[in-house]
Amino acid sequence: MTKSNHDQCSDYIAQTNLPTPIEESFAYHDRPGALQRLVPPWESVELEHSDNSLAVGSRVVMKTKVMGVPLRWVAEHTEYDPPNLFADTQVSGPFASWDHRHEFFKSDSDAGGSQLRDHIRYRLPMGQLGRIFGSGKARKTIEAMFAYRHRITRDDLQLSTDHPIEAMRVAVSGSSGMVGSSMSSLLTLLGHRVHPIVRSPDQDESSIAAWSSPEEAAKFDGVDAVIHLAGKSIASARWTDQIKSEIRDSRVIKTRQLCESLASLDNKPKVLICASATGIYGDRGEEVLNEDSAPHDDFLAEVAKEWEAACQPAIEAGIRVVNARFGIILSPSGGALQKTLTPAKLMGGALGNGKQWWSWMALDDVVGALYHAMATESVSGPVNFVAPASVRNRDFAKTLGRVLGRPALFPAPAFALRLALGEMADDLLLSSTRVEPAKLIQSGYQFRFTDLESFFQYSLGRNRLKSVQL
Template sequence: MKLQTYSRRCELPVDADAAFAWHEQPGAIDRLLPPWENMQVERRTGGLHTGAEVVLVNRLGPLRLRWLAEHVAYQPPRLFEDVQRRGPFAHWDHQHRFSSEAGGGASLEDHVEYAVPGGWLGQAVAGGFVRRQLDRMFAYRHETTVADLSLHQRYREKGLMRVAITGCSGLVGSELKSLLTTGGHEVRAITRRRQNEGDIEWDIAAGRIDAEQLEGLDAVVHLAGENIAAGRWNAKQKAKIRDSRIEGTRLLCQTLAGLRHKPKVLVAASATGFYGDRGDEVLTEDSPPGDNFLADVCREWEAQTDVAKQAGIRVVNLRFGMILSPKDGALKKMLLPAKLGGGRLGSGRQYWSWIGLDDAAGAIHHALMTDSLSGPVNAVAPNPMTNSEFTKVLGRVISRPTILPAPAFGL
């Protein structure tokens, strides 16, 4: 078996000890999985220590392909190494090498020895594709590592926080949990069913939450709510969308307000749907609400946090635009039609305010850490796009024509 080698190096904004410690945090592997790969951590044991294992699962339609990796070397803060015991490669040995650099920084080199299945024929057929995928994956990993280390370095004077999150298993909540834990913060999920030690149970329909477990937290992030894209907005679905937000926020905020040791900050999700459909009007946090269903929900949703404000808790209402990630949500739903040549929706003139998933998690992190921030905050990219513009950009990114518009009557 002829082995191929791949290496990629990047400069880090922290010393080797801090860089190695970041990789040891439980959320690091989740942060490093590329969002375009339908891959999740199924099981992990032992951190980075020798003998530790990680099982990754890649979902391809109804199929589940598993990758079992075992850590075989652990030399903090210089190196850790993992090898594939079962998975898609004929051979895979990955060394993560850290070196101290002048000025207090460090460098990270990912060095991989690998072989594709099928020997020389497999290499001839798939070798170039595999190489390009490795380039893409490690470019993403290094960009994420540098960005996260820089972010945590920027707020290091704030110290570590104990944070509870509703909606912790959702698209934004899971990303936020990984971001916070890699910074050393303690994260606890507020959830309907306790699955892990430290989880805090609540039941919105029953009006019940384990208030004692909320005592002494530094912060709460409230993201729970029925997915607005889960189905057509009939009367039943509208009630789910409204009640999950209004009743859940009311229960949480009334409970927080009555605690003996209240959190310093509550970051509560809202949406740019607050403003309704306003065309190309420039909107700021001071703009009045719209007059459609979603605007009414957002206005009432935010109003439920008033009781927390009156109790002395700093409250930030983040009005998110459409949150984009190929992992889930609106973008995932758009990808298949776009790959088949799908074009704009209706006229294509409707404006979309949007934000990437990483920036959405970063906005929450900033709100947690910034004592001067309170009230409504628009969490969106600087420039909104029309649906037509967005569709053209998406087509360019995935190298597909966007020539088949969806008629307005079908939407």
């Protein structure tokens, strides 16, 4: 850490090579939604206001917490020189002062890449007392934040480099959900135009109320790709006959109606990616499963089979259809990982006997693989969206506990899970589904995360990016 004798400020400089030319690297940061994508998922930060501009004078207001105390962080942009730099300063917030320059440089190599440099000069509050007691924690927080930001930026731009496609119009259902919101952000930052698919017409001219009227459905005309993720959550309530019916209908009926609308268009989308689930394989013990494995016959498997069959009108109309069979999607911001974090911090362990196989996939890989499937014409039919190496549930618990610094001591007995969740416990938590992503591997998708521990280190803020000396 370097300090100025004049103002006792600290400097932090993070530097990363990017695979894209300087213009594309800057544009990624200049597009709407960049800030939301770059906020680490473990941070308690909520974007309250932004005009989605880096122009001088524009402001960003975020809600955050420092040692559990809520506060607002207001930043104002002070420099804007595309594609070379933009800068912002703290107007009010957790630091006594904070000045941040985002600089972009052409790479010295012949590969056509660029270099991103974040240079922060900050001063802690409470003077000498703040430096003594807060400097270490502040530095670790900054190093973790920029380890995350630079990694996700580099990976996103590498994805764009691996798939050099023209800008597309992409309609996305479930765009407010965990996967849909991340996918919409990624598409926007890589230069595509996103049309949210909604249930009812709203004030957003870009949205499509797909199921409300023929006039709304006609807005799909000229859309290049449709990514259909919407459906009632399977884990939001104990399964009753009514809930099961709602789970089935929200997938099967809505998907069939959507596909019939797409099939009737004069200018049809080139590709439809429709969500499905590895639940189609059911509880299969030690069996290794791929896209050619036979489906099972329990509730979730039957729903998945009907869900995929509902895409037939689109297939018959000549639209390339991909059925994305999602495994357990991991992110601290939602889903299975978010639900297991608190028990893990309390030294919770395996579910049941812990021998069941969990086929997982990092959220960043889910959206990366969706982008890959959208851009790769050879990909069609059922595709398993899972990491190459499934893990046993007991190893999942041990790995998470190790990253959190907590031993996984206390298992959750199967009978207790069944008592609390009913049928859902067997189908979602205790079943063993060992799935391989054969089609993703064969089609050349480059996984961001194949090792569970490295993913936990990344997504839970355990990685550090040290400051460089210029």
